[in-house]
Amino acid sequence: MSKLSSVLKYDLKRYLRFIGMAYLWMIGIVVVLPTIVQIISNGTNNLGGFIQNLFSSTLVSAIFVNFVLLFCLGSLTYERFEFFIQNGISRRTAWASKWIGLTLMALVANIYNQVFSMVTIWGTTKFDDSVPYLETYGKFFGERWMDLTMMFVFTMIFTMCVFVMGMFLGSIFALLARSTRRIVYVAIPLIGVIVITIFGKLISSHVISTEGIDIFLKWCVGYNSSLGYFNPLPPLGIMLAWIIIGSLISRYLNLKLKIKRGE
Amino acid sequence: MKGIEVKQITKRYGKKVILNGIGFELEPNKIYGLLGRNGAGKSTLLNIMTDRVSADDGEIRLDGVDIQDNDxxxxxxYLMSEVDLYPKAAKxxxxxxxxxxLYNGFDMELAMKLAQKFDLDVKAQFSKLSTGYRTIMKLIIALSVQVEFIFLDEPVLGLDANHRDLFYKELVQSYSDNPRTFVISTHLIEEVAQLIEHVLVIDQGRLIIDDETEDILKNAYMISGAEEEVDQYVDGLNVIGSDKLASLKASYVFGELDNRVIPDRVSIDKMDLQTLFINLTNGGQNNE
Known part of the structure; x- marks a missing residue:
């Protein structure tokens, strides 16, 4: 077995364990807990319908959990590096396995969500309103099958953006010493608040115009006033560019990882 | 070449030079002793040799191929070191x-057998093990993993005398069953002196000894006797240290003795590895 497939097998097993645990927690919080409260307060009257409603609401929770999980799994860098370098696995292989593993997880999650969305909502009039993508970009192609295909591609690329962001931030933090990391954790929110405050004041006192930012943001999300509906291609292009750039940077930073002294 | 080539390795931490142009070769199927005082750079060197940290200069080649980022x-x-790089929550x-x-070669039967011998609970969580048992777990892996080069950095840290004895026996057994290269870095020189075939000594970031144990000890002498006569005898020889008690003196000589006449009140004994190491790395200080 090649090193990459050995590492990938290890990664996938670990990811599935994490996801299984997260889904159990999610079902506990979204379904089991409200059901217990319902039984205590109202008894078992109409319990079947109540539980069915709770289960249908887990779709949105599942999408959220997928994003959070993929981000977290992407960001776990240093401990993973420690374990792999102890086991004679190069940084290059460890990075490639993580990228492939998370892409596979994103693919499985998106296939599941696509099928689940289509099965549960198909045929209802609420279809376009219930799926955020179709609500925004659902009219672009004019052909239902093309819009649905694009929905899958779009959400897949978006999910990849999420884990690439995790990998990008994780690799930056993995290179910092513990003391520097603590400073950064405190400094980033502070700087963020200061920058937002300054921007707010500059905008309110008309020192800078928001027109340019407004146009840029509209372009980013694919808004076109002449078409009257959103175009998914500009955000798709931006996300693809981020996946390439973010992945390359995270790979470069991963190759710089080293065992830290005293940590 | 077959084996590991360490070529002009230099490593700095800030302004401090930890390793200064270290170079040597490790041959297959041999037990090496890597010796040095605290902070000499032994662990840093082993970390560089296993690509855990990168060198500022120089390269490491295994069978002629650069090891950096090479699966x-x-x-x-395999490097068994003091630091714990395994997931804390794992059993x-x-x-x-x-x-x-991950190693594509591990003698599970041997690992389980050793776990039983060392009384290591394999169902226990790694984080719940004591320092000694963490060391034992890593030693068991080191002896069971099927690799050609095994580096043991302070292999008996936290082990009691019984476990240390058991480890040395298992190491010898493992080496005779399946010869491969071991590099043992330790401060307990007396305990490993009988095991190591080749000695590497690092002092202040430089490699000062790289030779077969037998050849080194062949030229290491302790000249003792009355102070005046000892001083007369060792005059012109490579004296690396000395001890003095009242009018008696012991001078440590590293190098060949010429055919000079040995005075009556002077005796010549072989030096052991630990005494040689202490005198080579104490910066020329005499205990007089």
Whole structure:
């Protein structure tokens, strides 16, 4: 077995364990807990319908959990590096396995969500309103099958953006010493608040115009006033560019990882 | 060449030079002793040799191929070190399984047998093990993993005398059953002196000894007797240190003795490895 497939097998097993645990927690919080409260307060009257409603609401929770999980799994860098370098696995292989593993997880999650969305909502009039993508970009192609295909591609690329962001931030933090990391954790929110405050004041006192930012943001999300509906291609292009750039940077930073002294 | 070539390795931490142009070769199927005082750079060197940290200058080659970011080469060596790089929440048995999966060669039967001998609970969580048992777990992996180069950095840290004795016996057994290269870095020189075939001594970032143990000890002498006569005898020889008690003196000589006449009140004995090491690395200080 090649090193990459050995590492990938290890990664996938670990990811599935994490996801299984997260889904159990999610079902506990979204379904089991409200059901217990319902039984205590109202008894078992109409319990079947109540539980069915709770289960249908887990779709949105599942999408959220997928994003959070993929981000977290992407960001776990240093401990993973420690374990792999102890086991004679190069940084290059460890990075490639993580990228492939998370892409596979994103693919499985998106296939599941696509099928689940289509099965549960198909045929209802609420279809376009219930799926955020179709609500925004659902009219672009004019052909239902093309819009649905694009929905899958779009959400897949978006999910990849999420884990690439995790990998990008994780690799930056993995290179910092513990003391520097603590400073950064405190400094980033502070700087963020200061920058937002300054921007707010500059905008309110008309020192800078928001027109340019407004146009840029509209372009980013694919808004076109002449078409009257959103175009998914500009955000798709931006996300693809981020996946390439973010992945390359995270790979470069991963190759710089080293065992830290005293940590 | 077959084996590991360490070529002009230099490493600095800030302004401090930890390793200064270190170079040597490790041959297959040999037991090496890597000796040096605290902070001499032994662990840093082993970390560089297994690509855990990178050198500022120089390179490491295994069978002629650069080891940096090379799965094939890195998968042919194992470093057992003081730092714990295994997941804290994992069980010992899980760690054994992962090692087997990632190294593509692990004697699980031997690992389980050794765990039993050392009384290591394989169902225990790694984080719940004592320092000694963490060391034992890593030693078991080191002896069970199928690689050609095994580096043991302070291998008996936290082990009691019984476990240390058992480890040395198992090491010899493992080496005779399946010869491969071991590099043992330790401060307990007396305990490993009988095991090591080749000695590497690092002092202040430089390699000062790189020779067969037998050849080194062949030229290491302790000249003792009345102070005046000892001083007369060692005049012109390579004296690396001395001890003095009242009018008696012991001078440590590293190098060949010429055929000078030995005075009546002077005796010449062989120096052991630990005494030689102490005198080579104490910066020329005399205990007089």
């Amino acid at each position: 094939q080469q890195l998968g042919n060596m 010992v048995s899980q760690i054994f399984k992962w090692t087997a999966q």
